[in-house]
Amino acid sequence: MQPLTIIPVVKDHARISAIGSRSFLLEAPGEFDLPAQRRIWALSQTLKGWPELAEIIPGMTNLLAIFKQTPEDPAEVIDRLYEAWDAARSIDLAGKTIEIPVHYGGKYATDLPALCDLSGLTDREVVRIHHEATYRVFALGSAPGFGYLHGLDPRIYMPRKTVPSLKMEKGCVTIGGMQTGVAMLTGPNGWNSIGFADLQMFDPQSPTPAMMAPGDIVRFVPARIEL
Numbered sequence: 001m002q003p004l005t006i007i008p009v010v011k012d013h014a015r016i017s018a019i020g021s022r023s024f025l026l027e028a029p030g031e032f033d034l035p036a037q038r039r040i041w042a043l044s045q046t047l048k049g050w051p052e053l054a055e056i057i058p059g060m061t062n063l064l065a066i067f068k069q070t071p072e073d074p075a076e077v078i079d080r081l082y083e084a085w086d087a088a089r090s091i092d093l094a095g096k097t098i099e100i101p102v103h104y105g106g107k108y109a110t111d112l113p114a115l116c117d118l119s120g121l122t123d124r125e126v127v128r129i130h131h132e133a134t135y136r137v138f139a140l141g142s143a144p145g146f147g148y149l150h151g152l153d154p155r156i157y158m159p160r161k162t163v164p165s166l167k168m169e170k171g172c173v174t175i176g177g178m179q180t181g182v183a184m185l186t187g188p189n190g191w192n193s194i195g196f197a198d199l200q201m202f203d204p205q206s207p208t209p210a211m212m213a214p215g216d217i218v219r220f221v222p223a224r225i226e227l
Contacts, residue, residue: 093215101223111192143184145202147212
């Protein structure tokens with residue numbers, strides 16, 4: 001999540017930014033990794049007990065706290081958030097395991113050649129490295145049901161595009177930086193597509209619309225490889 005207006009306050013390497021008048025973004029210090037995310041999950045559980053909050057949105061090693069009303073003393077809010085962060089202990093979420101069948105290569109793998117050029121790997125090596133990894137859902141966001149997945153092998157890192165694809169298809173299996181995921185909507189997308197998953201991952205009519213939830217384990221299973 002990208003803040004629009006930022007007034008940063010940094011303490012003990014954590015960072016809190018006031019976004020507008022009612023929202024505060026806390027960014028975890030250290031590496032973009034599972035220990036940092038586990039502490040964000042713990043902070044989220046703590047903040048659920050704050051009645052003055054309208055919404056709590058855990059992100060990728062960050063958390064956005066939105067208040068119902070503009071706090072009279074933002075500095076006091078920042079101090080409380082730091083106290084909650086300092087007291088937060090790492091927790092793990094007992095998630096389910098999700099297997100996603102993927103058609104690797106083919107007409108939807110529009111960015112696979114560029115990834116091969118960047119990595120120096122063959123297309124088969126890229127596919128093998130991608131599907132042999134085990135991923136963890138850190139957070140949901142960007143589009144309904146979209147899961148930010150941690151666990152990408154650094155060998156197949158691919159930066160997001162400076163110019164997004166104008167019409168990437170829903171279901172494309174993508175890599176963006178050190179993350180991977182599945183496109184939930186057809187439209188502009190700055191991630192890099194290496195395959196396609198024909199699986200309904202968001203059903204607005206379901207009691208639990210999103211297939212993924214924070215803490216889930218995700219594995220990509222080759223249903224077809226067309227290289």
